[in-house]
Amino acid sequence: MTTHTPHKNPRMATITRRTNETDISLSLDLDGQGKADIKTGIGFFDHMLEALARHGSLDMQIQVKGDLHIDDHHTIEDIGIALGEAFHKAIGDKRGIERFGQALVPLDEALCEAVIDISGRPFLTWDITFPREMVGTMATEMIEEFFRAFIMSARITVHLNKKAGKNAHHIAESTFKAFARALRMAVARDPRAAGSIPSTKGML
Numbered sequence: 001m002t003t004h005t006p007h008k009n010p011r012m013a014t015i016t017r018r019t020n021e022t023d024i025s026l027s028l029d030l031d032g033q034g035k036a037d038i039k040t041g042i043g044f045f046d047h048m049l050e051a052l053a054r055h056g057s058l059d060m061q062i063q064v065k066g067d068l069h070i071d072d073h074h075t076i077e078d079i080g081i082a083l084g085e086a087f088h089k090a091i092g093d094k095r096g097i098e099r100f101g102q103a104l105v106p107l108d109e110a111l112c113e114a115v116i117d118i119s120g121r122p123f124l125t126w127d128i129t130f131p132r133e134m135v136g137t138m139a140t141e142m143i144e145e146f147f148r149a150f151i152m153s154a155r156i157t158v159h160l161n162k163k164a165g166k167n168a169h170h171i172a173e174s175t176f177k178a179f180a181r182a183l184r185m186a187v188a189r190d191p192r193a194a195g196s197i198p199s200t201k202g203m204l
Helices: 043-056 073-091 141-154 168-187
Strands: 012-018 022-029 036-039 059-066 100-107 110-117 123-127 157-164
Touching (some): 012 073, 022 073, 036 043, 059 073, 073 141, 141 157
Parallel strands (some): 123 157
Antiparallel strands (some): 012 022, 100 110
């Protein structure tokens, strides 16, 4: 049986974000076991965030009360903002991390790629399309909005690309899983780095 031994410098953060549109409480552990307790009020989005946690080896707790009687926009975007803030806080000064991550993940006919640089410079390239507007009660256009909100708050560079796919559910899940695997690679501690900053600038 494998046991989880916490690192002496845990990379964890808790964020509370309250607006007139959403009330969000979340916690994030970058060195987790993929455990997720997520209640956003949007079933398919919960499923995607659970995939992000599991395949990114992130422990996440997210509890949200949002104005879903209007639509899903405020809830999804604000979760992206809060989760990005938690990531930025948890990653700290980025000493000793791999910094770069890349993953190409299939799900049946769908194939999506994520490339990440924990650079301190927020930038998103998005080249993913969906064949329909909704999956469950979630608008597929909000998937890009989630990633954009997360990336801007996390201050990282991300390229997300669809290589193949016809089924909207499969495309979305392939995207989240690719992002999760690339993020897991990028935040990993490099044993050869000896706690140094992975940049010629001396900071990220």
